Amino acid sequence: MKAKQFLVLGLGRFGTSVARTLCELGQEVLAVDTNEDLVEAIAPHVTQAMQMDATDEEALSSLDVQSFDAAIVSIGQNTRDSILVSVLLKELGIPYLIAKANDELHAKVLRKIGADRVVFPERDMGSRLARSLLTPHVLELMELSGDYQIIEIRVPSKWVGNSILELNVRRRYGLNILAVHRGEHFMVSPAPDMPFEREDTVLVMGRKEDVELLES
Secondary structure (H helix, E strand, C coil): CCCCEEEEECCCHHHHHHHHHHHHCCCEEEEEECCHHHHHHHHHHCCEEEECCCCCHHHHHCCCHHHCCEEEECCCCCHHHHHHHHHHHHHCCCCCEEEECCCHHHHHHHHHCCCCEEECHHHHHHHHHHHHHHCCCEEEEEECCCCEEEEEEECCHHHECCEHHHHCHHHHHCEEEEEEEECCEEEECCCCCCEECCCCEEEEEEEHHHHHHHHC
16 A cells, blocks of 8 residues: 655644654654754654744745645644644645644634644543543543444453354444454454453444443
8 A cells, every 4th residue: 555645744742743653654754843853853753854934835835735645733832823834734735634723712713724633632632541540441442423432442351252243242232343452463353253352352333322331
């Protein structure tokens, strides 16, 4: 599969994490920040790193942003710069724009100017942590459109030794088993007659209320 190209603007903790992870996953990343030290720090870990003021329209247009698959605007607390860069990227033809928001008003403005996705890294991480403290068997959770969620959980103890077919997971719990992680193996669409083992983790999709029943 051909690698995608991503433009990451702003190299705080969030931007740096996104840029490095995308590169580790085999994607091409151009990382941009005004801070020379941040650019030098990330340079060995991305395809290309550049010191540049992204609010400079002429400088930003020189990047040929429409050739990227997506841009991630992760500029820190400077809301004005975040909004300005997002506007410039949309005007320059970026196909897909993801922007980090500091608060709900900031997010509302970003959506109004055409951001395809707005994220709240600190808030979302706090929510995940709080949930993990209350439901420690939930390892990861992803909200989907509508009322659906995907979660990764440690296999419930009463499932151990039983198969998907024996448990009748879809009818009894209203859930779909997407994959089972066992040791070094990640089994997508596991066989319905495969019994669960104690150390398994399970990737499950379902309606929010059904997921919450399973968590409890």
